[in-house]
Amino acid sequence: MKMIIALIRPECLEAVEEALAKVLDEGDNFRLTIDSVEGRGRDAGDVEYVRGREVRVRTVPKTRITIAVNDAYVEKTIAAIVAGAKDGEVGDGKIFVLPVEDVVRIRTGERGEKAI
Amino acid sequence: MVLLMVPGLALFYGGMVRRKNVLTTMMMSFVAMAVVGVQWVLVGYALSFGQSQGGLIGWDPALLALQGVPHTKLFGDKAIPELVFVMFQGKFAIITPALISGAIAERMRFRSFLAFTLLWTTFVYCPLAHWVWAEGGWLFKLGVLDFAGGTVVHIAAGVSALVLALMVGARRDVEKGHVILPNNLVLTLTGAGLLWFGWFGFNAGSAVAADHPVAGAVAGLAFTTTQSAAAAAGLAWMMVERWHHGKVTSLGLASGIVAGLVAVTPAAGHIHPAAALLLGASASVLCYSAVQLKGRLGFDDSLDAFGVHGVGGIWGALMVGALCFTPVQASLEQVGKQALGVAAAAVFAGLGTFVIAHGLKRIWGLRVSEQQEREGLDLHVHGERGYHFDQV
Numbered sequence: 001m002k003m004i005i006a007l008i009r010p011e012c013l014e015a016v017e018e019a020l021a022k023v024l025d026e027g028d029n030f031r032l033t034i035d036s037v038e039g040r041g042r043d044a045g046d047v048e049y050v051r052g053r054e055v056r057v058r059t060v061p062k063t064r065i066t067i068a069v070n071d072a073y074v075e076k077t078i079a080a081i082v083a084g085a086k087d088g089e090v091g092d093g094k095i096f097v098l099p100v101e102d103v104v105r106i107r108t109g110e111r112g113e114k115a116i
Numbered sequence: 117m118v119l120l121m122v123p124g125l126a127l128f129y130g131g132m133v134r135r136k137n138v139l140t141t142m143m144m145s146f147v148a149m150a151v152v153g154v155q156w157v158l159v160g161y162a163l164s165f166g167q168s169q170g171g172l173i174g175w176d177p178a179l180l181a182l183q184g185v186p187h188t189k190l191f192g193d194k195a196i197p198e199l200v201f202v203m204f205q206g207k208f209a210i211i212t213p214a215l216i217s218g219a220i221a222e223r224m225r226f227r228s229f230l231a232f233t234l235l236w237t238t239f240v241y242c243p244l245a246h247w248v249w250a251e252g253g254w255l256f257k258l259g260v261l262d263f264a265g266g267t268v269v270h271i272a273a274g275v276s277a278l279v280l281a282l283m284v285g286a287r288r289d290v291e292k293g294h295v296i297l298p299n300n301l302v303l304t305l306t307g308a309g310l311l312w313f314g315w316f317g318f319n320a321g322s323a324v325a326a327d328h329p330v331a332g333a334v335a336g337l338a339f340t341t342t343q344s345a346a347a348a349a350g351l352a353w354m355m356v357e358r359w360h361h362g363k364v365t366s367l368g369l370a371s372g373i374v375a376g377l378v379a380v381t382p383a384a385g386h387i388h389p390a391a392a393l394l395l396g397a398s399a400s401v402l403c404y405s406a407v408q409l410k411g412r413l414g415f416d417d418s419l420d421a422f423g424v425h426g427v428g429g430i431w432g433a434l435m436v437g438a439l440c441f442t443p444v445q446a447s448l449e450q451v452g453k454q455a456l457g458v459a460a461a462a463v464f465a466g467l468g469t470f471v472i473a474h475g476l477k478r479i480w481g482l483r484v485s486e487q488q489e490r491e492g493l494d495l496h497v498h499g500e501r502g503y504h505f506d507q508v
Contacts, residue, residue, distance in 0.1 A: 048297065049365050051407050051420065052357065055295050 001100040001116060003068050004077055007039065008085040008093040010063040016084030020067070023076040031116075033066040043091045062093060068100055070113050117317025118207035120310055122149055122214055127307030128370070129218050129419050130502075135299040136492025137222045138502035144217035144229055148210045151233050156206040157182055163242035164205065168252020173243050196324060204321060205245070212241055212269045218419030219277035220284045220482075223489050226497045228476045235476075236276065240468035244268050244461055249325070260457035261440060261450070263338065264322035266382025266433045267461045274426020275462045276469040278417060283473045284482045286416030288489055299502075301366055308370035315342055315377045319384040334442075338384035342377065345396030349376020352400035360404075371424060375403040378428035379435070386440040395435055399428045433458050 008016060013034065024030040038059040045058045069077050078095055086092055103115040126145035133141045152160065158181050166174030178184025182202060191198040213233040220229070247253040248262045255267075262268060289296060298304060319342040323335035353372025354364045379399030380392055387395065406423040417423060437451030444450060476482060483489070488496040495501060 049357075049361055049363055049368075050297065051367060051371060052360060052404060053408075053411055054361065055297065057295060057297070 001068060001070055001103060001113060002074050003066065003098040003100045004074070004081070004095060005098065006065050006081050006085070006093060006095040007037070007062045008065065008081070009087065009091065010036070010061055012085040012087070013063050013065070014084075016065065016081050019080035019084040020077065023080045024069075024073065031067065035064050035066075037062055037064045041091065060091065068103060068116050070116055117314050118204065118321065119149070119210070119314075121207075121314035121318065122146065122211055124307045124310030124314055125211065125214055127303045128311060128374075129221065129304075129307070131300040131303030131305075131307065132298045132367070132419055133221050134296060134492070135502060136494055138299055138303075138494065139500055140226065140493035140497055141217070141221050143226070143498065144221075145214040147230060148214040148217075148233055151230060152210040152213065152237050153206065155234060155237055156202075156209050160209055160237060160242055161202050161205065163238065164209070164245040165250050168246065168250055171252055171254035171257065172247070174246045174250055174252075191324075194324060201324065204324065205249075208265055208269055208318070209237055209241055209245070212265075212273050213237055215269070215273035215421055215425055216277045216280060218421035219281040219417045221418040222493065223287050223483050224280075224284055225480060225482060225484050226493070228480050228482050231476055231480070232280075232472055235472045236469065239472065240276065240465050241268070241272060244272055244464060247460070248457065255457050255460060258453055258456065259444070259450070260453050261386055261436050261444075262382045262433065262457065263385045263436075264319045264381045266378070266429045266436070267457050270378050270381060270425040270429025271433060271458060271461045272465040274422045274424075274429055276465045277421030278415075278426060279466050279469040280473055281417045281422070282415055283470070283477065286414075287418065288486065290416045290418075298367065305366055305370055308373055312346055312373055312377065315346070315381075319377075319381060323385055334385045337389075340389045341380050341384045341387055341392035344389045344392035345376040345380035345383075345399070346373050347376070348393040348396035349373060349379070349400035352376075352397040353404055356401055356404050371403070371407075371420070372400045375400045375424050375428045378403075378425050379432035382429070382433045383436045383439065386436055386442055388439075388441060391439040395432060395439065398435075399431050402431050403427050430458055430462070 020030055021028045038061045040059055043060045045056050045060060048055050048057055074097060081095055102111060104111050105115040122145055126142040130138045130142040162176050162179035163174050166176030166179050169175050185198050187197060187199055189198045191201040213236055245268050247255040248260060248268050250256060316339055320335045320339040323331035323338050327334045350369050350373040353368050357368045358364050376396030376399055379395050383395060403424050406427040407420050410417055410423055434451060434454050437454040438446050440446050473482060484493060
């Protein structure tokens with residue numbers, strides 16, 4: 001079992017979700033956690049104007065998606081995320097794969113690969 | 117309508133500061149309604165519009181707490197009850213210290229600001245209002261024109277704001293050169309809209325002093341000039357911004373509109389609509405430049421209380437002399453009188469602010485602690501957070 005954490009451009013979320021629905025067994029009912037984060041990277045950051053003063057904001061907003069998958073689905077999931085999130089420009093984001101020790105479905109108490 | 121400008125100002129200012137200080141900033145405007153609201157009824161009206169003592173201050177024991185003003189009494193030769201006039205003027209007294217709060221946002225101690233509001237209104241605003249608007253006031257008798265408060269409100273507030281900002285000192289993050297972004301421009305724009313609307317009450321309503329027995333034609337003129345100046349100023353700021361940075365910002369449009377409204381305030385019932393277009397546009401350019409200059413000079417007038425209200429008010433007050441057609445024609449002599457009014461207001465307000473702030477600095481200090489400034493005033497001063505977006 002693996003936890004895949006991806007930092008993607010916020011505007012790519014829909015495309016990533018569509019791609020994931022195609023490769024995961026549950027179709028549209030796959031489980032995903034989404035949050036809004038900001039961070040630094042090779043992006044120069046956006047320029048904003050406040051009363052005529054130019055301000056370069058060094059941090060950039062990104063969307064973080066977290067999905068737990070069984071080992072057989074790791075490569076498919078990565079490919080789907082890349083397909084949805086890739087623009088070809090600096091700032092496309094990054095994907096991390098982490099090992100998962102256990103998973104519990106709170107409603108039924110199921111554990112392990114079944115619970116994912 | 118004029119009182120609506122106070123929540124409008126609160127929103128305008130509140131949206132421009134950082135999230136951790138949004139409530140405190142709004143409070144400084146709101147609280148003026150409470151503090152000055154009471155002060156005005158108790159002594160403020162008496163000091164501003166009471167029997168003139170040598171043209172310098174009003175006084176009339178019968179006006180204390182308005183006991184000597186029966187609700188049926190009409191104001192002078194006008195068709196409005198005096199209490200209506202009292203309340204109308206009271207709104208001006210309320211918004212003036214609220215304007216000052218923009219300069220010291222995010223770092224002034226709340227209790228010091230409350231005390232400052234009370235003392236400043238009593239010892240600076242009331243005398244100044246008396247000088248300019250009371251029949252016995254020395255500037256009024258000299259023929260200085262101030263239709264709706266360019267001098268009494270905007271110059272007084274703007275100059276005092278500058279002095280106070282210098283005395284309180286810059287925000288630590290500003291000194292370090294950190295980025296300070298507005299937490300909610302949506303609030304700021306909403307506030308600007310309410311200010312624009314309320315300003316019609318501010319300017320057109322001031323015709324009550326000019327027309328007999330009801331505010332009629334002059335109110336119509338003030339309505340028109342106010343709208344014209346605001347619109348022209350908004351356009352001008354957008355154009356200057358586009359030229360300067362290649363972008364037209366929403367904060368810029370909001371600021372431009374306010375600059376125009378400020379500049380036309382002393383002139384609303386004295387100039388032609390076409391002149392108002394000119395006044396608004398020129399004020400916008402001047403205020404934009406003043407705000408840029410602030411950046412170069414390095415003082416922290418956080419929300420440009422001097423840059424917009426001070427500069428706009430001074431320009432408007434002077435230009436009245438050059439553009440007026442009623443009750444007198446434009447002339448160099450009138451410009452001279454206007455300049456006297458500007459100078460008197462600026463010096464008096466500046467000195468008064470210095471003395472009051474200096475005293476408060478000795479008693480309570482003017483700034484919050486470094487930790488409070490870092491963590492935010494909302495939590496430390498008011499025990500509240502402005503937003504709990506994550507809460508269900």
